Amino acid sequence: MDHVVCEMSRTERTYVDTLPEGAIAFDLMRWLRYSLCGSTAPPISDQLRRSMKDWGFDIHTVAQDQLPALCYHALMEHPEFRSINLSERKLWAYVQEVAARYRDNPFHSFRHAVDVTLACSFLVKMAQRTYANRAFTDAYAVVALLVGCVVHDTDHPGIMNGFLTATRHPLAIAYDDMSVLENHHISMALALLDLDELNFLSPLSLDRQQEMRAVMRNCVMATDITAHGPLLKEFETLGSSASNLHNEIITMQVFIKASDISNPARPLAVYQQWVGGVIEEFFTQGDRERDLGLKISMNCDRRTVKIPNSQVGFINFLVKPLFVQLCTYLPELRPIALAHVEKNLAHYQAAAAT
Ligand SMILES: [Zn+2]
Numbered sequence: 001m002d003h004v005v006c007e008m009s010r011t012e013r014t015y016v017d018t019l020p021e022g023a024i025a026f027d028l029m030r031w032l033r034y035s036l037c038g039s040t041a042p043p044i045s046d047q048l049r050r051s052m053k054d055w056g057f058d059i060h061t062v063a064q065d066q067l068p069a070l071c072y073h074a075l076m077e078h079p080e081f082r083s084i085n086l087s088e089r090k091l092w093a094y095v096q097e098v099a100a101r102y103r104d105n106p107f108h109s110f111r112h113a114v115d116v117t118l119a120c121s122f123l124v125k126m127a128q129r130t131y132a133n134r135a136f137t138d139a140y141a142v143v144a145l146l147v148g149c150v151v152h153d154t155d156h157p158g159i160m161n162g163f164l165t166a167t168r169h170p171l172a173i174a175y176d177d178m179s180v181l182e183n184h185h186i187s188m189a190l191a192l193l194d195l196d197e198l199n200f201l202s203p204l205s206l207d208r209q210q211e212m213r214a215v216m217r218n219c220v221m222a223t224d225i226t227a228h229g230p231l232l233k234e235f236e237t238l239g240s241s242a243s244n245l246h247n248e249i250i251t252m253q254v255f256i257k258a259s260d261i262s263n264p265a266r267p268l269a270v271y272q273q274w275v276g277g278v279i280e281e282f283f284t285q286g287d288r289e290r291d292l293g294l295k296i297s298m299n300c301d302r303r304t305v306k307i308p309n310s311q312v313g314f315i316n317f318l319v320k321p322l323f324v325q326l327c328t329y330l331p332e333l334r335p336i337a338l339a340h341v342e343k344n345l346a347h348y349q350a351a352a353a354t
Contacts, residue, residue, distance in 0.1 A: 039073040041092045049073065055122055056267045057337050059115045066100045069113045071131055074121055075146055080139035083202070091200035101154050106284075107277035108156035115267045117149040119259035121265045126330050127251070138248065140204075144212040145252045148219035149259060151189035156181065159285045161224075162297050166289075186220040215249065222253035225262050228318060231257060236325055251329070258326050264311070264344045265337040271344055279307055308351035315345045 044066070051057050052074060062070055072095045075081055076088070102110035124142060127135045132156055136142055157164075161180045164172040175183040190213055193199050201209045235254045238247050258265075263274040279299075285301030299310045321342050327334040 041069045058171050058270045068096050073207045080142040087200045094198045105158035106280040109155045116259045120149045120261045125253045144215035148216040154185045154188050182221050182224045186217050219256045264315050265341050308348045311348040
């Protein structure tokens, strides 16, 4: 551990000191594996490489131990990952380490992170096709966005911000109740990036690394549900113009946000599997809130919540407005994603009515 700490900057050491004990304890065996083996990601099958590019791809069909390699190869499908001269060996080590930091939650798992990465990868490629040389042309920003997707829920505890603040959890205290989880995810991801063996950006200048870390932070912070309304408003005012980096960052935030809540925009059978996971996670939180005598959070009370109604609300208030707006920017997405949103909404409306 001493060896690891001395690799970290003074700032990050201070951050690590604020974490609950053991939260970022480094596994010596993992450290040795990355340091000595210099391993490269195992290949994935041609069939998987093709199918992972489909919007309707079901990530549940992929074995857990295949997810890190799938994630790495999905990133490397983007030419930007080769053009900016990053360390591919360290990127693979970083992906594995981040994967290990995800907990085995019913919903907020590494599987969800890879799913979000694939969705965002799809959107980026569509935007690059649609706008040729006028959108997503900054290779460094594209890399930061997609890595941001991979790390966006790192070490998620399977409970929501409201629970952390209500119970005065150390993370809520550390972040003064503001975007507690999102701050935790990105801070942990960036602290890992400060470990030399994991810093795939190390061939780049320090200034460039700082810029990319800032883009990662902007993207991950945008996944806070409270950022949804203001972000959507800002995106609406852009129209189809994403011609400067400021506008592009807003568009990137919308992309990661849309990818994060894209389950209802997928085929119903895929969406339903995610619904099962998220409801299990919510109800488990609700049980803990009941046991602690706390107010039970929205959608978390297994005694009163009707799952179809919860999904109708989720789609109507969050998913549909975002995808409608996204499809004005990417019209090609309308028949691919918005069509599923409409169909899935009709499905759950019918279920709610019975
Ligand atoms: Zn997420």
